[in-house]
Amino acid sequence: MPARRMTFVEALVEGIREEMRRDPNVFVLGQDIGPFGGSLRSTLGLWEEFGPARIFDTPISESAAAGLCIGAALEGLRPILDISFGEFLPSAMPQLVLHAPVVHWLTLGKARVPLTIRTKVGEGPYGGHPQCFEAWFAHVPGLKVVMPSTPADAKGLMKSAIRDDDPVLFFEHMYLYHGVRDMVPDGEHLVPIGRADVKRPGKDVTVAATAWMVHRALQAAHQFAAEGVEVEVLDLRTLAPLDVAGLLASVRKTGRLVVAHEAWKIGGLGAEVAATVAEQGFGYLKAPVVRVGAPHTPVPAHPTIRRAFLPDAQDVTNAVRAVLKYSA
Amino acid sequence: MIEDPKQGLAMHRWMVLSRALDEACCQESAHWFPSRGEEAVPVGTFYGLRPDDVCAPGDRGSPIVFVMRGVALTQVWPGALGKRTGFGRGRHFSFTAPIELRVLPYIAGDLGPIISQATGTAFAQKYRKSDAVTAVSFGDGTSNRGDFHEAVNLGAAWRLPIVYVIQNNHWAISMPLEKATAAKRLADRAIGYGIPGVAVDGNDVLAVHAAVQEAVRRARAGHGPTLIEAETFRMRGHIAADTASYRSAAQVEEWQGRDPIRRLEERLLAAGVLSAEEAQAVWAEAAQEVGEAKAAAQRHPDILPTDLGLDEIFSTPLGGA
Numbered sequence: 001m002p003a004r005r006m007t008f009v010e011a012l013v014e015g016i017r018e019e020m021r022r023d024p025n026v027f028v029l030g031q032d033i034g035p036f037g038g039s040l041r042s043t044l045g046l047w048e049e050f051g052p053a054r055i056f057d058t059p060i061s062e063s064a065a066a067g068l069c070i071g072a073a074l075e076g077l078r079p080i081l082d083i084s085f086g087e088f089l090p091s092a093m094p095q096l097v098l099h100a101p102v103v104h105w106l107t108l109g110k111a112r113v114p115l116t117i118r119t120k121v122g123e124g125p126y127g128g129h130p131q132c133f134e135a136w137f138a139h140v141p142g143l144k145v146v147m148p149s150t151p152a153d154a155k156g157l158m159k160s161a162i163r164d165d166d167p168v169l170f171f172e173h174m175y176l177y178h179g180v181r182d183m184v185p186d187g188e189h190l191v192p193i194g195r196a197d198v199k200r201p202g203k204d205v206t207v208a209a210t211a212w213m214v215h216r217a218l219q220a221a222h223q224f225a226a227e228g229v230e231v232e233v234l235d236l237r238t239l240a241p242l243d244v245a246g247l248l249a250s251v252r253k254t255g256r257l258v259v260a261h262e263a264w265k266i267g268g269l270g271a272e273v274a275a276t277v278a279e280q281g282f283g284y285l286k287a288p289v290v291r292v293g294a295p296h297t298p299v300p301a302h303p304t305i306r307r308a309f310l311p312d313a314q315d316v317t318n319a320v321r322a323v324l325k326y327s328a
Numbered sequence: 329m330i331e332d333p334k335q336g337l338a339m340h341r342w343m344v345l346s347r348a349l350d351e352a353c354c355q356e357s358a359h360w361f362p363s364r365g366e367e368a369v370p371v372g373t374f375y376g377l378r379p380d381d382v383c384a385p386g387d388r389g390s391p392i393v394f395v396m397r398g399v400a401l402t403q404v405w406p407g408a409l410g411k412r413t414g415f416g417r418g419r420h421f422s423f424t425a426p427i428e429l430r431v432l433p434y435i436a437g438d439l440g441p442i443i444s445q446a447t448g449t450a451f452a453q454k455y456r457k458s459d460a461v462t463a464v465s466f467g468d469g470t471s472n473r474g475d476f477h478e479a480v481n482l483g484a485a486w487r488l489p490i491v492y493v494i495q496n497n498h499w500a501i502s503m504p505l506e507k508a509t510a511a512k513r514l515a516d517r518a519i520g521y522g523i524p525g526v527a528v529d530g531n532d533v534l535a536v537h538a539a540v541q542e543a544v545r546r547a548r549a550g551h552g553p554t555l556i557e558a559e560t561f562r563m564r565g566h567i568a569a570d571t572a573s574y575r576s577a578a579q580v581e582e583w584q585g586r587d588p589i590r591r592l593e594e595r596l597l598a599a600g601v602l603s604a605e606e607a608q609a610v611w612a613e614a615a616q617e618v619g620e621a622k623a624a625a626q627r628h629p630d631i632l633p634t635d636l637g638l639d640e641i642f643s644t645p646l647g648g649a
Binding site: 027048056058059061063064065066067068069070071072074075076077094098099102103104105106107108109110111112114137141142144163164166191192194195232238241 | 382415417418421424426427428432433436437438440441442443444445446447448449450451452453455456462474475478481482485486523545637640641642643644646
């Protein structure tokens with residue numbers, strides 16, 4: 001398949017653009033997504049192509065916008081809701097956790113909510129609104145939660161999310177937005193929801209990671225290669241439902257697991273990953289599972305304490321060394 | 329004077345049926361939300377809408393709207409009795425109507441989100457350039473939620489084809505309206521959204537219907553939403569088991585004299601549209617119909633543990649669209 005080099009956000013927008021061309025029921029709404037082009041250019045070019053009939057700038061009303069999407073979806077449309085930043089998700093919580101995920105089950109499958117909610121999280125050059133709340137949503141039955149780490153996955157998962165008949169919460173990492181550039185297949189490139197991906201194979205340790213932490217894990221893996229240690233980097237990609245089979249297959253091979261995410265460690269998704277492996281793959285483990293995540297403080301503003309707060313490649317390296325101490 | 333006798337008689341029958349169904353539900357469950365005394369609001373609001381219009385009735389008095397949309401009483405009872413044949417198969421708090429009848433389900437137990445969901449169906453109607461409209465009703469208590477503000481503001485800003493109806497029954501469980509807001513009239517809130525606000529006697533079904541129909545005409549013509557406050561009164565407690573000891577008997581007594589069904593009946597009698605015998609027959613038939621439907625539903629199969637629907641969470645299976 002022909003491919004072009006593009007940034008993470010360009011890949012996201014390409015996925016949306018292709019799906020909008022394909023299906024007139026797909027529309028986008030959110031704050032500043034029209035002529036402004038979206039916060040951090042999240043919708044750049046869509047207004048020029050689709051205009052006011054398909055692109056809707058909303059007032060600062062996240063909850064009403066989310067509810068509007070549910071109603072529109074019940075009438076057969078396929079909304080894409082751009083919630084500028086993850087920090088604003090709590091404003092729409094009733095619609096996102098009590099309502100949208102329940103409809104299919106409640107109506108015995110007669111009604112569906114094909115809704116894609118995209119939002120920006122994590123550290124980035126911009127510095128604002130970096131709250132990572134993804135674990136809250138992974139906890140809720142009926143929501144699919146995805147968090148890609150590469151431009152190709154960003155496009156492929158976006159297209160799958162828009163075609164999915166269930167509500168999909170799409171977490172877009174702000175550092176990756178303009179900071180990662182890679183080849184993205186043209187046209188019909190679909191990445192399945194619910195499948196993790198081995199971004200670097202290895203036999204000694206599995207690092208299961210999300211978003212930017214995937215890149216930090218790859219960095220750590222590169223360094224360990226010089227020492228003769230083969231780190232397998234497993235990009236979870238879909239956080240709910242977890243790809244349990246993919247996770248167990250990797251741990252069966254390596255016998256050691258580190259889970260790394262930028263969100264708080266306590267109650268984070270890493271806890272679910274670790275518990276799943278403890279329950280279903282205990283026999284594979286040669287060492288305790290170690291988690292890498294942010295300390296339990298609110299996200300600080302100043303760069304100095306922000307650096308102290310954020311997990312980085314060194315934290316992944318330390319965690320890998322910790323699990324390597326245990327011999328087979 | 330009754331302008332349209334056929335319509336008056338129809339709404340009379342729906343209100344009587346609503347009361348009979350509600351009384352039976354109260355006997356069945358101590359947790360039922362009684363609607364006695366408020367029948368004119370759901371009936372007057374949702375009567376006469378087109379099949380492609382969307383109805384989002386508030387939970388107090390919603391079952392009659394299901395029936396008005398075409399759900400048979402024999403289909404309503406299985407849900408109320410928690411039978412397997414109910415539309416929600418035991419997954420819903422109370423019961424709901426099939427989505428294909430364009431009645432929005434009450435998805436969760438919190439109040440307010442349905443206002444923006446209804447705004448969303450109106451959005452879809454406009455997106456598709458149809459002239460269908462949406463009507464949504466909710467209580468005075470719910471109108472204090474941020475959901476109300478965000479939804480009505482958005483519906484107004486985008487001139488969506490929707491009618492917002494506040495079923496003001498003066499009580500939010502134990503909280504009286506005058507303690508919940510300093511506003512004298514809830515319809516006045518419309519001013520802040522730049523849309524018409526209409527206060528109407530919510531115990532006069534013909535007045536409710538006329539006000540809603542006027543708003544529906546505006547919406548169909550592309551002029552956007554209307555906010556209607558229909559003032560009525562919650563004659564019983566919040567739930568069937570609630571004795572409502574927190575409020576004065578005098579207030580309840582005062583509203584007793586304004587019963588919406590009796591008021592319409594008197595007008596129909598005075599206009600010579602309905603005879604006393606016919607009126608009695610309407611009440612008797614309603615009670616009989618409700619009783620028979622309930623008896624039939626009681627024989628329906630019970631919910632099974634497997635109805636939990638573990639593998640019915642998602643519509644699109646994992647691993648690809």
